[in-house]
Amino acid sequence: MQLRYNFRLYPAPPQRAALARAFGCARVVFNDGLRARREARAAGLPHLPDGELSKRVITEAKKTPERAWLGEVSAVVLQQALADLNTAYRNLFASLSGTRKGPGIAPPRFRSRKDNRQAIRFTRNARFSITAGGKLRLPKIGDVRVRWSRGLPSEPSSVTVIKDSAGRYFASFVVETADEPLPEAAAEVGIDLGLTHFAVLSDGRKITSPKFLHRVERRLRKAQQALSRKQKGSANRRKAVARVARLHTRVSDARRDYHHKLSTELIRDNQAVYVEDLAVNGLARTRLAKSVHDAGWSQFLAMLEYKAERHGRTFAKVDRWFPSSKLCSECGAVAESMPLNTREWACVCGAVHDRDANAAKNILAAGRAERLNACGGTVRPAA
Ligand SMILES: [Zn+2]
Structure with missing residues (x-):
């Protein structure tokens, strides 16, 4: 099964600046995507398909002077921000149609720089890696120091880098783990x-x-x-x-x-x-x-x-x-x-x-x- 393994990160000052930039870009892409969907809805147009949205708020946006700086961060980080938005919409629709059980789901909200938790996600094709020296290598961020409180059981498929409200940084790895059945209990x-x-x-x-x-x-x-x-x-x-x-x-x-x-x-x-x-x-x-x-x-x-x-x-x-x-x-x-x-x-x-x-x-x-x-x-x- 898939589990998350979390570790504290200690980015150097230039890495913090690069992370702040990446958090900001991911937020802007998420918000631009949300705005585009809301405007389409308000205009009575059909739900924008994921591919169309990605083209509009990432690929095309990068070519404009207002959003040219999106090119400074890893493209995967931007795609993953949009993937979060797409998941939020899919869950919302599933909840509205009744195919998803549980309490009702609120529509996605705009993200703010004041949010308690800032996060970006790197998937395997973003080529994040763990260096021979035990640092976490993130594209366009650098080699970040990690406190390994335990080992990873397998190669992670993604890593989310989080900054919490107290200013601490964490890496949350998704890893596949083997089941560990326990002897039967009465x-x-x-x-x-x-x-x-x-x-x-x-x-x-x-x-x-x-x-x-x-x-x-x-x-x-x-x-x-x-x-x-x-x-x-x-x-x-x-x-x-x-x-x-x-x-x-x-x-x-x-x-x-x-x-x-x-x-x-x-x-x-x-x-x-x-x-x-x-x-x-x-x-x-x-x-x-x-x-x-x-x-x-x-x-x-x-x-x-x-x-x-x-x-x-x-x-x-x-x-x-x-x-x-x-x-x-x-x-x-x-x-x-x-x-x-x-x-x-x-x-x-x-x-x-x-x-x-x-x-x-x-x-x-x-x-x-x-x-x-x-x-x-x-x-x-x-x-
Ligand atoms: Zn009784």
Whole structure:
């Protein structure tokens, strides 16, 4: 399967200037392409084909005095920027026509130099390479120093060079990796993603985000408050902006590490992992959206999914059509009402449930039922 391997880059000052130029050119091509498509649409013309668009905003544009500087960067970088735009449109159309599942997709937006993340992509035919001295050779940029925290398992098919909001540079390689099946495990688990806990497992375990993550998050909130009090255009404001950006990257790095650790553990210990389908329960569209986003569930679920595939485990999202909190996981009776603040409840059958652990058990049961019935439609447990 294809995986991303990320490494920190340390470009020299002239290389940073060349990268800034490449980020800028890729952005301009992307935006020119988006503008052309929007104008065609506004004029009632058909969707511009990819080849036609490429000719217009790259090949022809380079010949004009306004866009002649596009020739200063690798042509592949420009083509890849347009490829991103084309993919965004294809996903949008697939979502509108219903062939793509999941939540609705927003139309592509213009890119800005103020975006938190600047990125360009080099494919193999851009002739990027790793030098004998271990540097990353990028066309029209130079040989950039890399901190290799681990080896690459195979020759990468592409590399994305990223500059984050804290001014750090990264190389993200796409590589083909071999599957590494693990010995069969006896356990299976259902996971309820909650707001009071990061996750509650069907065996009753409750997983909270680690303390250090809370601490950085608290410092980030304070830094954001401090920033809001600084005068616009002042030197102090600039410093406060940089501090917030640095803390942001620390929070997201710490969260990613935590997600990696937890997902690796869950995949190692369980033969099957079932979660609720977040796109279905609509939580992300409610007022809880911010906490949902902060918890970074989609990142975590994506890790579970690829690790399961890599290690021969089952991972499945369960449609949450059933009232997972109100359904008794012992007898199948449904409680009449269940205010959000009810943490524990007793069923008519005598079972006493922890709200979240009961939901996780129901997710496990639904996941098993769907798996057994894999050839047909959804099986609903008898009420
Ligand atoms: Zn019951």
